[in-house]
Amino acid sequence: MKLSEQVEKTLNYIQNIEVSETLSPWEAGRNFYEKFIPLAGEKQNVFHITEKELLNEGNSLKIRIYRPNNNVESPLMIYFHGGWFNAGNLETHDTPLRQLSNLSQSIIIAVDYRLAPEYPFPAGLYDCEFAVKWIIENASTLNIDLKKIIIAGDSAGGALAATITRKFRSIVIAQLLIYPVTDNSMKTSSWDEFQNGPLLDLKGAIQAWDWYLPHIEDRNNPDAVPLLADDLIGFPPTFVAVSEFDPLKDEGLLYAEKLKANRVDVQQKLYKGTTHGFFQMGGFIDDTKILMHDIAEFIKTQNSLS
Template sequence: MIVSKQVQNVLDFIQKIEIEENLNPWEANRAFYTNFIPLAGKKEAVFQITEQTLSDNNNSINLRIYRPNDDEKQPVIIYFHGGWFNAGSLETHDTPLRQLANATQSTIIAVDYRLAPEHPFPAGLNDCEFVVKWLIENALSINIDPEKIIIAGDSAGGALASSITRKFRSKIAVQLLIYPVTSNDLKTASWIEFQNGPLLDLKSGIQAWDWYLPDNYKNDSDAIPLLANDLSGLPPTFIAVAEYDPLRDEAIQYAEKIKKAEGSVKLNLYKGTTHGFFQMGGFIADSKILMQDMVDFLNNTVITK
């Protein structure tokens, strides 16, 4: 494995992160992940950023809404953040989502779904589903074009995005999956090659799935996208994978499965990069390349049509 100087600088930065010793394992994961924020670089100004809380029975779901302009009936990207199902927040992805809102000139709704292990599957997925239902029902009143709903997510958020797109396929115009989690098997060639990292490792993968997935859901395709067999009729799909990422091969397998179901997929491999580079735009140039690739894909499939 030969990483670029940019990636090596990121790895050096991460190596120096210090976490309080008195935290439990998942709290330590969250603190560690939050410390990645400076890697994303400078925060761009956005026309309007607001926050909203939805209530689903006794559960509150926080949203952050990025509006790049005041146009009527804007395309909308509903975004589910990564973090191995047990970390991540509205803050961890704030910088790249500002950039994505400006680049695509689309409203972005970031979803602060519940995390494991306190809230194992299907709690987080249920939150995401509730938000999408709410948006579909209220699209016009919140100035969203109901014909241009885009589902997106990175890593664990990519797993959630995959399942949500399947559930709402007739309502979704495009899905954007950034190095998505698609399997709990952890036995692909890329998992074997990169079982010790960089960034993700096999031990953390096993722990993440153990926290997230109760025994009675071990074969649930809503949790494990690669197990899904109902992939016909999906919207155009963009999948980004990093060369030095244990998740690389399972994402490629998911792309191939969509193709076998006669779906339209654009699969982009970013060579020399590692998992998480979407959030590392202050260091890694491929983050901006990925951003532009998503803009181009959306322009060709939904936004300008």
């Protein structure tokens, strides 16, 4: 395994993160993940950033809106963060989303969905679906162009993005999946090869899926496990990014192949020398900038066709 020198340095940083032993396992995981934030580098200024709190049947749901300019015809990316369905928030992804908004000149709306184990499936998915519906219904107030909706997410957020795209395919112009979670079987070759890491490991994956899908009847639900979905005809053009040394690599590629088999235009790219999570590590890893540029070019192409 030949990790890049920058990735090795990043992993050393992560290995030295300390978390209080008094926290519950999921609280400790969240605290650990939040300590990744400095890896993303300095926060860029964005033309305008606002937050809104939405209420859905008594549940509070926050969204953060990044506007790189005052052009109401800019592409609109609705983004779902990673974190194994049990961690992550608006802050863990704030720095890379600022960078991506500026680089792609896209409005980005990040969704702070509910997390397992307190809120297992389908709570987080319902939040994402509600957020998309709310955005559509309030498009004029938000000054956004509904003809340019892009659905995006990384890791577990990629699983949510894939399901949301399937549900809203008729109005989505593009889908962006960054090393997405697509399968709960963990039987691929990359899971076998990287079951002990780097970064993700099989023990943590089993725990994450158990927290997210505590009910056996949900474990074959394509809304939770995108690779099980069969109704993929009519999906928009899709960009799939995978890391070379990532246990999720093969399931991301399998999902890309399944989309292609359903006549979906798919652009996939393997980022050599990288590991899971590098989208959030642009302060340490140059390949993050390459990924950002690739995404921006993909968005530019899809926007010109919309």
